[in-house]
Amino acid sequence: xxxxxxxxxPPPESWHRRLTDLFVAHPAxxxxxxxxxxxxxxxxxxxxxxxxxxxxxxxxxxxxxxxxDRTPTLATWxxxxxxxxxxxxxxxxxxxxxxxxxxxxxxxxxAHYAAFHAGPRxxxxxxxxxxxxxxxxxxxxxxxxxxxxxxxxxxxxxxxAAGLGFVLDGVLDLPVIGGPSLSASYxxxxxxxxxxxxxxxxxxxxAALERVPPSLIEASADLGAPPRYTFRTVILPLALPGxxxxxxxxxxxxxxxxxxxxxxxxxxxxxxxAVYMHQGTAGNIPLAAAFSVVPVAxxxxxxxxxxxxxxxxxx
Numbered sequence: 010x011x012x013x014x015x016x017x018x019p020p021p022e023s024w025h026r027r028l029t030d031l032f033v034a035h036p037a038x039x040x041x042x043x044x045x046x047x048x049x050x051x052x053x054x055x056x057x058x059x060x061x062x063x064x065x066x067x068x069x070x071x072x073x074x075x076x077x078d079r080t081p082t083l084a085t086w087x088x089x090x091x092x093x094x095x096x097x098x099x100x101x102x103x104x105x106x107x108x109x110x111x112x113x114x115x116x117x118x119x120a121h122y123a124a125f126h127a128g129p130r131x132x133x134x135x136x137x138x139x140x141x142x143x144x145x146x147x148x149x150x151x152x153x154x155x156x157x158x159x160x161x162x163x164x165x166x167x168x169x170a171a172g173l174g175f176v177l178d179g180v181l182d183l184p185v186i187g188g189p190s191l192s193a194s195y196x197x198x199x200x201x202x203x204x205x206x207x208x209x210x211x212x213x214x215x216a217a218l219e220r221v222p223p224s225l226i227e228a229s230a231d232l233g234a235p236p237r238y239t240f241r242t243v244i245l246p247l248a249l250p251g252x253x254x255x256x257x258x259x260x261x262x263x264x265x266x267x268x269x270x271x272x273x274x275x276x277x278x279x280x281x282x283a284v285y286m287h288q289g290t291a292g293n294i295p296l297a298a299a300f301s302v303v304p305v306a307x308x309x310x311x312x313x314x315x316x317x318x319x320x321x322x323x324x
Contacts (some may be wrong), residue, residue, distance in 0.1 A: 065298035126306035158191035209258035217251025
C-alpha cells in the first residue's frame with residue numbers, strides 16, 4: 010500500500026448547511042421568512058375581523074322575530090343616523106377630545122421637568138411614579154375613583170371638612186358637567202378618564218423632549234432669546250410629535266372605553282356602551298357593528314393626520 014493515498018472527497022453538504030448558507034448570503038430572505046407567519050396571522054385576525062364587522066353592519070335585525078336578516082341593506086346605517094345615536098357619537102367624541110387636551114396640558118409640565126431638570130435618581134422615581142398606576146388592576150383603579158367621587162366619598166368629605174362644601178355644591182349645580190354627585194356626572198367621568206390614560210400621554214412627550222438637541226437650546230440662549238421664546242420656537246415644535254403620539258393613545262382609549270362610563274357617570278351612553286348594549290342585551294349585532302365602525306373610521310382619519318405631523322416618529 011502506497012504512503013500517498015488519494016485525497017478524500019469532501020463530505021456532502023447537509024440540507025441545513027445549504028439552508029444556512031442561503032440565509033447568510035440573503036439576509037432579507039431570512040427576515041421575510043420570519044415575518045411572514047405573524048404578518049399573516051395579524052392580517053387574517055385583525056383585517057379579517059374588521060371586514061367581518063363591516064359586513065355585519067350592512068345586515069339588519071328583524072324586529073318581529075329578532076333574527077338577523079343577512080340581506081344587504083343600508084337600513085342599519087340609517088338608524089345609526091337617528092338623533093339619539095348621533096348624540097352618543099358626539100358625546101363620546103367631545104369627551105375624548107376634552108380628555109386628550111387636558112392630558113396634554115397636565116402631562117407636558119411633568120414631562121418637561123423629567124426631561125430637562127430631574128437628576129438620574131429623580132428621573133427613576135418619575136418613571137416608577139408614572140408607571141405605578143399601570144401595574145394595578147384597571148377595575149381596581151376605576152372602582153377606587155368611584156369611592157373617591159361618591160357623594161359620601163373622601164373628596165366630598167375633604168371639601169366639607171375644609172368649609173368648602175359650597176364650592177363642590179356649586180360645581181355640581183353647573184349645567185352639563187354637574188350632577189347629583191361627582192361619581193354620577195360628566196366631570197367625574199372626565200376626571201377618571203384623565204387619571205387612567207394620563208401615563209400614555211406623559212411618556213411619549215417625555216421621549217420627544219429628551220430628543221431635543223441641547224445645542225439648539227444653548228444656541229437660542231446664546232443669541233439672547235428669553236426662555237419663553239426658546240420654549241415657544243424651539244422646544245414646543247420639536248415636542249409636538251410626542252404630544253400627537255400621546256393623543257393617539259388618550260383619544261382612542263377614551264373613544265372605545267365602556268367600563269369607566271358604566272362605573273362612573275350618569276345614564277348617558279358612550280360608544281363603547283352602545284356597542285356592548287346592542288350586541289349583548291338588545292341582540293342587535295348589525296347596529297352594534299355599525300357603532301363599532303364609527304371609532305375605527307374616526308381613528309383612521311386621526312392617524313392619517315397624526316402621521317402628517319410626525320407622531321409615529323415619537324412612538
